[in-house]
Amino acid sequence: MRRVRSRSRVATPASRENPGKKTGRRGTRASSAQSGNRAVDAPSSILVIDIGGSKVKMLATGHAEPRRIASGERLTPQRMVKTVLSACKDWDFAAVSIGYPGLAGAQGPRSEPGNLGPGWVGFNFAAAFDRPVRIINDAAMQALGSYEGGRMLFLGLGTGVGSALIAQNVILSLELGELPARGGEALGIVLGRNGLKRRGKRAWRRELARTIERFTAAFTVDYVVLGGGNARLVQRLPSGTRIGNNLAAFRGGFRLWHLPDVPTLSADGESSAQSPAGRWRVI
Numbered sequence: 001m002r003r004v005r006s007r008s009r010v011a012t013p014a015s016r017e018n019p020g021k022k023t024g025r026r027g028t029r030a031s032s033a034q035s036g037n038r039a040v041d042a043p044s045s046i047l048v049i050d051i052g053g054s055k056v057k058m059l060a061t062g063h064a065e066p067r068r069i070a071s072g073e074r075l076t077p078q079r080m081v082k083t084v085l086s087a088c089k090d091w092d093f094a095a096v097s098i099g100y101p102g103l104a105g106a107q108g109p110r111s112e113p114g115n116l117g118p119g120w121v122g123f124n125f126a127a128a129f130d131r132p133v134r135i136i137n138d139a140a141m142q143a144l145g146s147y148e149g150g151r152m153l154f155l156g157l158g159t160g161v162g163s164a165l166i167a168q169n170v171i172l173s174l175e176l177g178e179l180p181a182r183g184g185e186a187l188g189i190v191l192g193r194n195g196l197k198r199r200g201k202r203a204w205r206r207e208l209a210r211t212i213e214r215f216t217a218a219f220t221v222d223y224v225v226l227g228g229g230n231a232r233l234v235q236r237l238p239s240g241t242r243i244g245n246n247l248a249a250f251r252g253g254f255r256l257w258h259l260p261d262v263p264t265l266s267a268d269g270e271s272s273a274q275s276p277a278g279r280w281r282v283i
Contacts, residue, residue: 048253145252
């Protein structure tokens with residue numbers, strides 16, 4: 001199986017996508033919401049929030065080191081916003097990208113996360129942050145940041161199993177963790193944190209290798225990218241598989257504002273634009 005190394009079609013100017021380079025410019029909070037979703041209207045400074053089951057990680061344009069706050073079953077969206085703003089009070093940003101650990105649509109979260117507090121569906125993130133917001137599934141955001149062209153499958157190995165497919169300029173969030181593994185147990189349980197503890201590393205690695213082989217054939221992908229905290233436990237990578245960069249989620253969050261067909265949430269509601277055929281889409 002060939003490994004694609006072509007340049008990503010979502011590549012953007014380094015000053016906007018490189019978290020370690022200072023831009024020296026301040027964006028306006030309302031610019032993206034007022035001017036639509038065209039890539040040329042992307043804000044100059046973005047705060048990316050990657051929400052996980054055990055911690056929330058943040059990184060803003062012009063900064064190199066992410067910051068973290070605790071996550072868990074008591075984390076509500078109100079508490080998340082308040083804590084993030086407090087932790088990042090010395091950072092300037094004009095817009096927010098959120099990687100959400102669940103189903104996300106044009107209006108934000110579509111389902112409550114199983115390992116966080118309640119109240120995510122229907123919460124007005126743009127009003128809470130007082131900035132335009134774009135929300136995407138966390139695995140899709142990591143996939144976007146890991147993409148190098150061709151047809152790619154992303155698997156996030158953490159509390160559960162996140163998954164996303166990128167092909168033909170379409171980002172498709174998947175729920176492969178709901179599929180049964182051998183023995184009938186859900187794949188998200190077998191390859192998630194609890195399955196790793198219960199089965200041990202050796203059995204976990206064998207099941208992961210079988211899973212990658214099956215999905216590679218089923219989705220006819222050019223390559224597979226592994227992300228999430230437990231990806232570091234993989235010793236032998238199957239052919240056509242690589243470990244994603246630790247900053248992939250943040251790169252995806254920055255890239256998200258350069259895609260023309262992603263809904264932007266404002267304090268007044270959702271603003272979306274239909275992109276022409278052949279342009280990027282998030283499904």
